[in-house]
Amino acid sequence: MSLTDKAIAQIRELIRTGVLPPGSKLPPEPELAAQLGLSRNLAREAVKALSVARILEIRRGDGTYVTSLQPTLLLEGLGGAVELLQGDSGALRDLMEVRRLLEPAATALAATRITDEQLAEVKRRLDAMREARDDVEQLNTHDAAFHRAVVSATGNDTLLTLLEAISGRTLRARIWRGLIDADAADRTLAEHEAIYRALSRRDASLSEAAALMHVSSTEQGLQEHLRAGSLPPDAPFRNPDGSSHPGETAG
Incomplete structure (x- = not known):
């Protein structure tokens, strides 16, 4: 598993366990990286990958949110x-x-x-x-x-x-x-x-x-x-x- 994959898995675990429920806003990138023990680059790549998978939504100028996680999405x-x-x-x-x-x-x-x-x-x-x-x-x-x-x-x-x-x-x-x-x-x-x-x-x-x-x-x-x-x-x-x-x- 690459470092990026591990970063993705860490964020997915936060979502799976309800720490980040549907609709919730992720901490700012520096805070998220520190919380997970990651570099900012790794945290950014993980967020991008999860947004492509419709698990996260990046709202420019507002932040990153967990989507509704509905099966159709x-x-x-x-x-x-x-x-x-x-x-x-x-x-x-x-x-x-x-x-x-x-x-x-x-x-x-x-x-x-x-x-x-x-x-x-x-x-x-x-x-x-x-x-x-x-x-x-x-x-x-x-x-x-x-x-x-x-x-x-x-x-x-x-x-x-x-x-x-x-x-x-x-x-x-x-x-x-x-x-x-x-x-x-x-x-x-x-x-x-x-x-x-x-x-x-x-x-x-x-x-x-x-x-x-x-x-x-x-x-x-x-x-x-x-x-x-x-x-x-x-x-x-x-x-x-x-x-x-x-x-x-x-x-």
């Missing part, structure tokens, strides 16, 4: 980390496995909690997918929004943040499937329609099964393209006319 960086995986096929498979474990269960939970207004939002996203079936970029944008609407209905913000983070790369995989498989849009729409119908019936088991079928289909497509080496780490969006522009990923 602390998990924000996960999506960015996922995007750094590049072409690591093993890691992509692992992410799909995590999604397969979580998303069907989340969809089942949504079926028991979804309101009429939330169901209408899911339907609106499904309709937008139908309208965009010939536009790969828009289809996948609405696809991500559909899943966000479903998981939002659980009322569990931590679950939503986690699933959005791990789905960024799988969205790119879906886009790539659309580039080389003419039937991908039809299959994707059919799978999403099945999820919506199950949710509209408030049937948890059926919703879970529909979501599992959809995630498994996406996972199978990803596996096929990874085996074929046809899923580049930076696949661009392509328009129907064949032109391309840099892709953006969504949760």
